[in-house]
Amino acid sequence: MSTPPRGKSRLTVPQFVSRKAEGKKLTVLTAYDYPMASLVDQAGIDAILVGDTLSMVVQGHDSTIPVTLDEMIYHAEMVTRAVSSALVIVDMPFPSNLLGVYEAIRNAGRILKETGAQAVKLEGGADQAEVISGLVNAGIPVMAHIGLRPQLVHQMGGYRVQRDRERLIYDAKSAADAGAFSIVLECIPQDDAAEITKMLDIPTIGIGAGKSCDGQVLVLNDMIGLTEGHVPKFVKQYANVRQTVSDAVRQFCKDVQSGEFPDQTHSFR
Ligand code: KIV
Numbered sequence: 001m002s003t004p005p006r007g008k009s010r011l012t013v014p015q016f017v018s019r020k021a022e023g024k025k026l027t028v029l030t031a032y033d034y035p036m037a038s039l040v041d042q043a044g045i046d047a048i049l050v051g052d053t054l055s056m057v058v059q060g061h062d063s064t065i066p067v068t069l070d071e072m073i074y075h076a077e078m079v080t081r082a083v084s085s086a087l088v089i090v091d092m093p094f095p096s097n098l099l100g101v102y103e104a105i106r107n108a109g110r111i112l113k114e115t116g117a118q119a120v121k122l123e124g125g126a127d128q129a130e131v132i133s134g135l136v137n138a139g140i141p142v143m144a145h146i147g148l149r150p151q152l153v154h155q156m157g158g159y160r161v162q163r164d165r166e167r168l169i170y171d172a173k174s175a176a177d178a179g180a181f182s183i184v185l186e187c188i189p190q191d192d193a194a195e196i197t198k199m200l201d202i203p204t205i206g207i208g209a210g211k212s213c214d215g216q217v218l219v220l221n222d223m224i225g226l227t228e229g230h231v232p233k234f235v236k237q238y239a240n241v242r243q244t245v246s247d248a249v250r251q252f253c254k255d256v257q258s259g260e261f262p263d264q265t266h267s268f269r
Contacts, residue, residue: 028216054072108142124145
């Protein structure tokens with residue numbers, strides 16, 4: 001079997017950006033491993049984010065703080081191996097972008113070199129402008145992330161809608177001026193997201209930021225019903241994978257215990 005050259009026909013960063021001017025909404029989902037990334041890619045998503053939510057939805061931590069750069073790289077490499085059409089973006093985990101421009105370039109450089117991803121995402125706006133422009137000058141495309149910043153959970157004391165309009169606008173403008181190619185707007189009032197989207201030439205990608213954004217992102221595990229327990233209000237659940245897997249496992253146990261499985265069709269003569 002011949003394999004297409006890795007990443008040769010993936011959506012590029014300039015193509016992603018030009019969707020805004022073309023008036024085409026952008027679709028983004030997270031993925032953290034080969035099977036899910038290949039499913040999401042083949043279903044026609046524009047971009048796959050290897051998010052630091054990996055820490056919570058894959059590793060089982062209660063925040064995004066614990067995941068390490070090496071772990072992000074390990075998972076991102078599985079994802080890029082599976083993806084042939086979508087743009088692949090990898091989150092810079094805490095605190096890999098917070099130790100100065102030099103360290104940020106070294107860390108983001110490792111992500112691009114070792115995974116084959118095309119861009120990084122980092123949490124920050126005005127406070128990260130210098131880092132964003134340092135990365136962009138080094139040839140590393142950056143998606144910024146403003147509004148609710150889960151890596152600041154301890155400082156914020158929880159996950160809440162961010163309502164400081166002046167701050168949001170300042171952060172968005174600073175990230176764009178620093179050279180970010182796109183900005184995630186997380187958990188902000190829809191009117192503020194609409195104003196920011198109108199103000200910027202680069203695409204805004206909303207999560208809990210209303211329908212005016214240029215695109216939408218969700219955590220895959222939340223939207224397919226794989227996450228256990230509470231999911232945020234902004235998540236629309238499109239499938240119930242937990243239920244499907246649980247039903248299959250229960251049926252397998254029953255069949256083995258009753259002697260229904262394996263039957264002749266699943267046995268050899
Ligand atoms: O890490 C992540 O999955 C994210 C999305 C929620 C945007 O940052």
